Each structure stands twice: as structure tokens, then as C-alpha cells.
Amino acid sequence: MVYSGSLPTVQRCSSMEGIAIKPYLNFSGQCEEAFRFYGSVLGATPSILRFGDLDTPTPEGFKSLVIHASISLGTYELEGADVVPGFGEALSVGNNFAVSLQLPSASAGRELYEALLAGGEFIIPYGEQDFGSIGMLRDRYGVRWLLTYKHK
Amino acid sequence: MKYRLNPYLSFDGKCDEAFALYSRVFGGQPQTMRYGQAPGESPIPAEYSSHVMHTQLALPGGQVLMGSDVVPGFGDEFKVGNNVTIALIPDTLEEADRILKALAVGGRVICPLEQQFFGYMGISEDAYGVQWLITYGTEMQ
Numbered sequence: 001m002v003y004s005g006s007l008p009t010v011q012r013c014s015s016m017e018g019i020a021i022k023p024y025l026n027f028s029g030q031c032e033e034a035f036r037f038y039g040s041v042l043g044a045t046p047s048i049l050r051f052g053d054l055d056t057p058t059p060e061g062f063k064s065l066v067i068h069a070s071i072s073l074g075t076y077e078l079e080g081a082d083v084v085p086g087f088g089e090a091l092s093v094g095n096n097f098a099v100s101l102q103l104p105s106a107s108a109g110r111e112l113y114e115a116l117l118a119g120g121e122f123i124i125p126y127g128e129q130d131f132g133s134i135g136m137l138r139d140r141y142g143v144r145w146l147l148t149y150k151h152k
Numbered sequence: 153m154k155y156r157l158n159p160y161l162s163f164d165g166k167c168d169e170a171f172a173l174y175s176r177v178f179g180g181q182p183q184t185m186r187y188g189q190a191p192g193e194s195p196i197p198a199e200y201s202s203h204v205m206h207t208q209l210a211l212p213g214g215q216v217l218m219g220s221d222v223v224p225g226f227g228d229e230f231k232v233g234n235n236v237t238i239a240l241i242p243d244t245l246e247e248a249d250r251i252l253k254a255l256a257v258g259g260r261v262i263c264p265l266e267q268q269f270f271g272y273m274g275i276s277e278d279a280y281g282v283q284w285l286i287t288y289g290t291e292m293q
Contacts, residue, residue: 018213019178023159024239024285042155076157079239088262094233096281100160100218123227130191142235146160 023099025080025143028091031066034141035080039071041115046071051084098136098144106133109149113137116145158208159238161219161282164230167204170280174209174217177254182209187223196223232281239285245272248288252276255284 027034035046047070052063065082078099083091103109110133113126119140126135132150139145163170171182187194188201196203203221210216217238222230242248249265258279265274271290277283 018243019211019215020213020241021159021211021215021217022239022241023157024237026235026237073155073157076155078157089234091235092233093235094231094281095228096162096230096232097236098160098162099236100158102156102158104154144236 022077022079023097025078025099025141026091027066027080027082027141029065029082030141031069031080031082032064034139034143035066035069035071037139037141038078041112042071042073044071044073093142095138095144098146100146100148103147103149106149109133109135109147113145113147116147156216158216158218159236161217161280162230163204163219163221163280165203165221166280167207167219167221170278170282171204171207171209171217171219173255173257173278173280177251178209178211178217180209180211182207196226234283237275237283237285239287241287241290245288248272248274248286252284252286 025031025034032048032050035048039046048066049068050063051058051065051067054067062084065084067081069080071078083089101112103112106128110126113135116139117137120138122135122137123144124134124136126133126147132148134146134148136144136146161170168184171184175182184207185205186201187196187203187205190196190205200221200223203223204219206218206220208216208218240251242251252261252265252274255278256276259277262275262277262283263273265272265286265288272288274286275283276286
């Protein structure tokens with residue numbers, strides 16, 4: 001798919017030497033809602049660009065779909081978009097992938113676990129292990145999160 | 153609050169093989185712990201003792217790719233989806249092209265590396281069902 005039109009203004013993330021990798025989350029129309037939810041939970045403001053924000057003519061039904069969303073957490077970033085019906089593969093929600101977050105304290109992990117769990121379901125309840133704490137969940141948008149805290 | 157955030161990949165017994173591919177593509181050596189090496193009594197059946205409980209590969213630049221094998225009977229049945237992929241941003245266009253093709257060995261190139269209005273973009277799916285979104289020269293860099 002080749003897009004045309006003017007270059008969108010999107011948030012510039014901190015530069016990184018070498019290879020940068022980011023989890024990229026795909027949604028079927030719920031990207032903006034999900035990124036606003038993640039922003040509120042993670043304490044960051046999401047940057048959201050919709051097809052309707054571009055200068056190019058866009059079919060009415062596509063205007064609210066997100067072409068690119070990002071949340072910046074220091075040097076890390078979470079990115080995402082809505083799939084566009086008819087372009088590429090249909091969305092298929094799997095369980096072969098999780099976003100792993102390593103937290104600075106056990107209590108921060110528990111707090112975040114409970115916030116992300118709202119409307120979702122637990123996979124591993126957040127709890128203590130020999131090495132620290134761990135919890136895993138599937139949020140209400142089908143995204144899996146692995147939250148860990150390691151003792152120093 | 154300071155987070156560290158990484159993609160975490162799950163495999164159906166092919167975690168070693170997949171991370172061998174990733175270390176060939178990116179360099180570095182994965183650090184691996186197997187279910188049989190876990191301390192104490194384990195509920196994991198002996199036949200899965202060589203399966204990967206946790207592995208991680210440090211990438212040039214300091215970020216870390218993590219993964220493990222699922223064990224049948226523990227948790228949901230394994231299902232490969234495309235709702236979470238990895239966005240990867242190399243230093244150079246040549247490197248972007250090399251990585252896109254190297255990751256597609258045994259898998260497929262979904263989108264060749266082509267110039268879009270926001271920069272270069274290509275998508276590969278590797279032999280293990282993991283999709284990689286490779287971009288270069290975008291505003292986000």
C-alpha cells in the first residue's frame with residue numbers, strides 16, 4: 001500500500017544508536033481507545049494520527065481509523081495502528097506475543113497490573129516469586145502484558 | 153516511573169531455533185534458561201525440560217528481545233496472531249533491506265522495502281510467524 005500526501009507531524013522519539021525495536025500493536029478500529037487507555041495507565045500522553053488528519057481524500061468510514069499511534073516511555077516506545085479493511089491481512093488475535101514491562105518495584109508492578117486488567121482477564125495473577133514478582137494478563141483489547149520486578 | 157519495555161515472543165518448541173535466527177541476523181548470543189534448570193520442584197513434565205523457559209538477546213543499541221516456549225497443558229493453546237508485531241528501525245537503508253530479507257528466510261516478505269510518504273517501510277514474517285515492521289528514514293527516528 002502506497003500512501004500519498006503531506007508528511008504528518010508525529011512525535012519524534014529520542015534517538016538511539018544501533019537497532020531500535022518497539023512492540024507494534026494492531027487493532028480493528030479500537031486503536032485510539034486502547035492508546036488513550038494505555039496512556040492513562042502508564043502516565044503518558046499518546047500521540048495519535050488518524051487517516052482523517054491527513055490532507056489526502058479519505059473514505060468517510062476510514063477517517064477515524066488510526067494510521068499511527070505512539071506512547072513514549074523514556075527511551076522506550078509503544079506503537080500501533082488500526083488495520084484498514086481491504087488492505088492487507090485481516091486482524092488475527094494470537095497469544096504468541098506479549099509486551100514485557102520491567103518495573104522498578106513490586107508495588108509499581110501490582111498497581112500497573114490491576115490498572116491494565118480492567119475489563120481484561122488474568123493469565124498469571126501478580127505475585128511473589130524467588131526472583132521478585134511477576135504477573136501476566138490479557139487486556140480488554142486482546143494485548144498480552146508480562147509485568148516483572150526483579151530483586152536487585 | 154522508569155519502565156523497561158521489550159517485545160516478548162512465545163513459541164511452540166521452536167524458541168531455540170528462532171533465537172538462533174535472530175542472533176544470526178542481529179549478532180550477539182542469546183542467554184537461555186530451560187524448564188529443567190528451574191530451581192525446586194517443577195510441575196513441568198520431564199519431556200519439556202529442554203524447552204526454553206526464558207531467553208533473551210541483547211541487540212546492538214541495548215534493547216532486548218525476549219522469548220520462551222509454551223508448554224502444552226499450561227495456559228491457553230498456542231495461537232499465532234498478527235495483532236502484535238515488532239517495529240524495527242535499523243541505522244541505515246542497506247541494513248533495513250538486509251534485515252528484512254534475512255528475517256524472511258523460511259518465512260515471507262509481506263511488503264518489500266519501499267518508499268512511502270513517511271519514509272521507507274517493509275514487512276516480513278519469519279519462519280515462526282513473527283511479523284517484523286521495518287522502517288527507515290521516518291520522522292520517528
